[in-house]
Amino acid sequence: MQNYLIRNIAVVNEGATTVQDVWIKDSRIAKIAPNITISGNYTEINGEGKHLLPGVIDDQVHFREPGLTEKATIYTEARAAVAGGTTSFMEMPNTKPAALTQELLEDKYAIGRQHSLANYSFFMGVANDNVEEVLRTNDRKKDVCGVKIFMGSSTGNMLVDNYLTLEKIFSSSELLIATHCEDEKIIRSNMETFKNEKGDQLTAADHPLIRNVEACFESSWTAIQFAKKHDSRLHILHISTEKELQLFTNMMPLEQKRITAEVCVHHLHFTADDYKQYGNLIKCNPAIKSAENKTALWKGLLDNRLDIIATDHAPHTWEEKQQPYPQAPSGVPLVQHSLLLMLEYVKKGALSIEKVAEKMSHAPALCFQINERGFLREGYFADCVIVDMNGSSAVDKQNIYYKCGWSPFEGHTFPAAVTHTFVSGHLAYENGRFNEEVKGQRLTFNR
Template sequence: MNTYLIKNTCIVSDNAKIFGDVLIKDKKIEKIGSSIQLKSRALEIDGNNQFLLPGCIDDQVHFREPGLTHKATIYTEAKAAIAGGITSFMEMPNTSPPAFTQELLENKYDIASQTSLANYSFFMGTGNDNLEEVLRTNDKRHEVCGIKIFMGSSTGNLLVDNPLVLDKIFGGSELLIATHCEEESIIKANFQQLKAAKGVLEPADHPIIRNEEACFESSFKAIQLAKKHNARLHVLHISTARELQLFGNMLPLEDKRITAEVCVHHLHFTSDDYARLGNQIKCNPAIKAPNNKVALWEALLDSRLDVIATDHAPHTWDEKNEPYEKAHAGLPLVQHSLPLMLMYVEQGKITIEKVVEKMSQNVAICFGIKDRGFIREGYKADLVLVNMNQPYTVSKENILYKCGWSPLEGTTMPASITHTFVNGHLVYENGRFDETVKGERLLF
């Protein structure tokens, strides 16, 4: 493992910016200071006019392996994540077969240990019939990021709608419970009503079918269960203004038992974009009317929303170009989420310190990730150098997702990721990868 010295850079961590040097040695941040001098040799990197950020931690991705590898693999999507400044990810259980047993869960860890350039963790999947297996995950609470419950149907058949099972999971899990919240009965009623009225549905109907009420009722139900059992609940991809009344910002994040995530596509797109992008932005929960985007930004900045993630969910171009009812829901984002948020930094909508807080620091705090998410001496050297004066345009030629497309094609990002370190290994440098070292399993 090489020793690196990043010189003369703007270090962003702990809600502050400082100028100085960072020494990386033996996988960790050895020293932070000004004008660090070494007696031994180190590979120097000039960080002048760049920002050094802790690597982003994405708490919600779908990398499709095993079983759906025509869409993506852990290798391809982790590589795209690295190029986008994401150094750690937590992957969802709706693969084929779904991660419904401890054996299937560990199989995913085995694949990642051999192929992932980023650090990794995987959620245990829940169904109506695997309660015993789910609760066995308590024995791995320091090695598994959490339990995932689909309280609304999405890609894969993982809907949990048995009230008794839900109650027992919330009552028995010692791990964080992450929920996809959409009320299935409301979605079905909306679909049937709209289908009867129109006959042929289109992408713009998606937020009408999967509407604000469906999200609110399901999130409310999850929060009531969490309060009943004092469970640790993390509600994923909040997409509506109405849901925001369910979350508070009076407690420090460390003391919150109920936290919330927002995804980059709900901060960037609105229902107005269906006319231009159609099924490309079909996802669950749906991208909704512009007033929701405005409210999400307000809640992000006042800390009712705690973390930013992607819900990266790649599908092939053919799968997205089916008629609306058959088109798969989800969009690929891990390569472009940090650059997209840096675009909003340039526009003055959010500070770079706040981006680091929401995409790195708070994720580490929410999940209790050991020694990551901050630039601190003794922490793992998961680091990203960003050049805010090096714009690039998203195109098929520079997209690394296996699916080969992005709804952001044609968007000019104001900043480029120039270097990405994972556990002190320089895995990405100006478009080139060093794949000789793989990422590590996250610990909690």
């Protein structure tokens, strides 16, 4: 594997930014120091004026393979992720077939090993009738990121609404339990009410009223009651409401929390007012809600009630999204542009670049107990990204790498650029070019 020496770059790591040299050797960060001198063969990169961040770890993506490959594949979406500075991902089980057995789960790992340019892990899926199969994952907790429970229905129809199933999983799983929390009874009741009132005139603007604040809060509250009862390790995905923030604490370090929470970039960026412009393109579950929720989410992120920034990257074809609201599927492609979006908010003064590294890299590594990743530390895997905060990135059809071929950011120019992405020491992406001869690695966990 080729070795690299990055000169005079602003290293963003663990709350500080310092200008250093960084030596990458044999997949690892060999040294971080001023004025490194080495011998042998290596490639030198001039980092002057640029920043080096730990690679983004996205703990929630839907790459659609197997079975839904008209929307996306592990190859295409991992490639898009790397172009955007995401070096590791954890992918959800609602594929076709769903990852509900150990054998089907390993089939996904085999695809990742053959085709993923980024590092990878895959969640074991929970259904109402596969508890014993899920608990077999206890024997594999060092190489599986977690188990996923859909407590609200979404793509793949993996709704778990049997309280006996939930009781068994929360009482017996030794892995992190990740939940999608929306109360299905509330959603169905709201949908019936809106259908009776508006008939076939429903639009995407009705989505946050149907999948409303109460549906999110009630489901999150329920998951937390199970977790507290059994002292389970619970991670609630894509928090979207101000009301849910009262369920989480910032009174202890992340490493000590048994219950953690994630916020997604689209809930930090869009509001319900944006349905007028984007319609079904930003239809997602849980829904993007009114502006006061966005304001509260930013506050919860900055005061550490919300622990992780992720994407819930969930592509669908353009044609699917053009259907009427009731038929259009929920989900937004985001993984290529998540870091750029957060860096735009850095330029706006909403958060620091050190906070971006904390919430998109350090915190996922700590939350999931990922081995030797998520930080720029000597001896750790060289998962890192060079960004030019004085550059720009215009989003258009020619540089959207998602298989679906569209993005809600099309036509927008981000005021920063990803120039280089290293995955386990391999320079996987450089200024619009991919180096695909080396694949990403399977994530392992310190449990």
